[in-house]
Amino acid sequence: MGIHEKMMHIQTTLKAPKNLYNSFGNYKYRNAEGILEAVKPLLAENKMSMYITDDVQAVGDRVYVKATVKVWDTETGEWVETSALAREALNKKGMDDSQITGTASSYARKYALNGIFLLDDTKDADTDENQKERKARADKQTDDNNTEAIRAMKISKIKQDTLLSLCDEMAFDINKILASYHHKDISEITEGEYQYIVANKDKANVRKIWS
Known part of the structure; x- marks a missing residue:
């Protein structure tokens, strides 16, 4: 039996359930450790060995961890491999630099293992959970669009x-305010601009510009 036949046997036999639970996102998931625990007996059964290596790569101002999974057939010397990348977070609360790199490594290794053993880490399209997530994303997009539309509306006469009245009270020059927004008349002020002016009326830099 060649390496590809052995890999096909492992890919169709491997059971790596999502035995971990994310209470914040309300979903189940698997990690690299769970996959390794499930695949080791199958590797031994098929007389194969596996190695995982990490390579840290800088792309611009971001750092990526590239994990490579290589599976060897100890009988023939044949091997197959696959790689996956995970980007380091710029910062993560409560973690030092080594922990941030370790987290990226864990993700990259899981994705590489998913790839070589054909594990699907996505949620089924027809599950209630997936439908809820899609609805939540759609609702959020609608809310964002509505908010932007409101912010772009011209303010009322009131x-x-x-x-x-605020300009009189704060000694603001209304003409300077209009010029800063490239408006010719106060009726052109938008809801978003109005909210900014009211929220920042006491700030020194605002007073300096508009007084």
């Missing part, structure tokens, strides 16, 4: 008057 808010125009409120803004003029």
Whole structure:
């Protein structure tokens, strides 16, 4: 039996259930350690060995960990391999640099193992969980779009008057405010701009620009 036949046997036999649970995201998952625990007996059964190596690579200002999984057939000397990349987080609360690299390594190794043993780490498209996630993403996108639309709306006459009163109270020059937003008239002020002015009226840098 050649290496590809052995790999096919392992890929169709391997059972690596998602035995870990993420309570924050409400989903089950597997990690590299779980895959290794499940595959070791199958490797021994088929007289194969496996090695995993990491390579840290810098791309621009980001750092990636490249994990390579190589499976050897001890009977024939044949081998197959696959690699996967995981990007280091710029920072992660409560972790030092070595822990951040270790986390990226764990992810890269899991993805490489998924690839070589044909493990699907995605959620089924028809599951309730997947449908809930898609609905949540769609709802969030709708909320974001609605928020942007509201921020782009021109302010009402009442808010125009409120803004003029605020300028009198804070000794702001309304013409400077209009110029900073490239407007010619107060009626062109948008809801987002109005909210910014009101929220930042007491800040020194704002007073310096508009007074």
